[in-house]
Every structure is written in C-alpha cells, then in structure tokens.
Amino acid sequence: MSAEAASGQTVNGAISSGDRASGRRIGVYVCQCGGNISDYVSVDEVVAAVKNEPGVVVARSAMFTCSDATQQEIISDIAEQQLDGIVVASCSPKLHTFTFREMARRAGLNPYLYTQVNLREQCSWAHTDDKSGATEKAKRLVRAGIARTRFTLALDPLRVETVPRAVVVGGGVAGMRAALALAEIGLEVLVVEKGPHNVLVGPGAEEFARRHGMGLI
Numbered sequence: 001m002s003a004e005a006a007s008g009q010t011v012n013g014a015i016s017s018g019d020r021a022s023g024r025r026i027g028v029y030v031c032q033c034g035g036n037i038s039d040y041v042s043v044d045e046v047v048a049a050v051k052n053e054p055g056v057v058v059a060r061s062a063m064f065t066c067s068d069a070t071q072q073e074i075i076s077d078i079a080e081q082q083l084d085g086i087v088v089a090s091c092s093p094k095l096h097t098f099t100f101r102e103m104a105r106r107a108g109l110n111p112y113l114y115t116q117v118n119l120r121e122q123c124s125w126a127h128t129d130d131k132s133g134a135t136e137k138a139k140r141l142v143r144a145g146i147a148r149t150r151f152t153l154a155l156d157p158l159r160v161e162t163v164p165r166a167v168v169v170g171g172g173v174a175g176m177r178a179a180l181a182l183a184e185i186g187l188e189v190l191v192v193e194k195g196p197h198n199v200l201v202g203p204g205a206e207e208f209a210r211r212h213g214m215g216l217i
Helices: 017-022 043-050 068-080 093-106 120-124 131-150 173-184 197-201 205-211
Strands: 026-031 056-062 085-090 114-118 165-169 188-192 214-216
Touching (some): 026 043, 026 131, 114 120, 120 131, 165 173
16 A cells, blocks of 8 residues: 555545544534443443544433424534544444434435444343443444444445345245235236145145246246
C-alpha cells in the first residue's frame, strides 16, 4: 500500500476509504429500553466511553429511542449537527431496522447511513448476572457500530424482477409437502427426483402433480 493510500488521501482521482471515514459526522443514541438494557448495562458509562470516538459529534441516551419524541430529537440533530451517519444502540434490528431507516429518510439522510447495534438480545439479556461485564461488552459493540458507520456508503434500493417459479430437489414426503405449499401460493413448481415417480407418492404421482400445477422430473 502506498503512503498516500495509507494516509487516506486521494489516489488516482478517487477518494480512498480512509479519507471517506475521516470527515464523518456521526450521532450515537444508546437506548435504555425501559430498563431492559439499563438494568443490566450502565448506559451513561457507555455514552461517556464512545462520545470521543473518531467522527462522533453527538452521543446521548434515551429511555426509548424508538419513541416518536426521541425520533424527532434525532431528526433535529441530523439537521442541526449536519450528521451524515447515525448509530442506534438498542434492541434487535429485526424489530426496528425499518423504523430508523424511515426516520433517517424523513430527516433527509440516506437510510443506509444508519447502523443498528443490538444491546438488548446480544448484551443485557445475555449477561443479567454481570453488569460490569455487560457494560464493557456494550462499549465494544457500540464502538464497532461507530467504526462500521464511518465507512458506510449511501445506497439506493434496487427492484429486481423475478420469475414466480421454484425447483424442489427431492420428491419425498418433505419435498412434496414443500412443493404443494409453493404451488398453493401461486408459484410454478418443478420437482426433481432421481427415483421412479410412482415410488414417490404412489401410482397417481403425475396426476397429483398436474392437479397442483407441479412438474415432475
């Protein structure tokens, strides 16, 4: 690696990843989750530990980061502090990924410049008997989320046209059940089986497949 690339400077007219990360303005929001996190993790200690991480310009805690009031505070921070990345340390991304992406969109921030850190399922609930250890783990998880956000890029969603067709390999009981379920939701299904068809579901295999919109090979 050249000295220019290592220092994060422009290389061959392109902006290197180091240069892209160095100018970020990131907001970090650590959720108490009504005690689900704060009962087992020292949230204030986590905020204090990460507030001086590279790129972080806002770091604070909230009782519920998913609440309308806190979302509005984050939206205000994005505008007032010119944030170009946010980290929300709360519960599972399965619950609130789209909540915070939509919040970012309302604030005029690309939704993919938001990072979710799971402090509830992966930290506080997993270490209810060790608050000190859970707090240290939370610090590392949030720092990792910040590091990731420093290198995130604005993305645009893609719409890909798909063909409503499926192939099921294996015509045993599980395979035929899966094929039937797929056919029932409107997919064209092809079942591939190396054995004779009449061994699979009996002499009426072809008729069964035909009635349910499936093909047999």
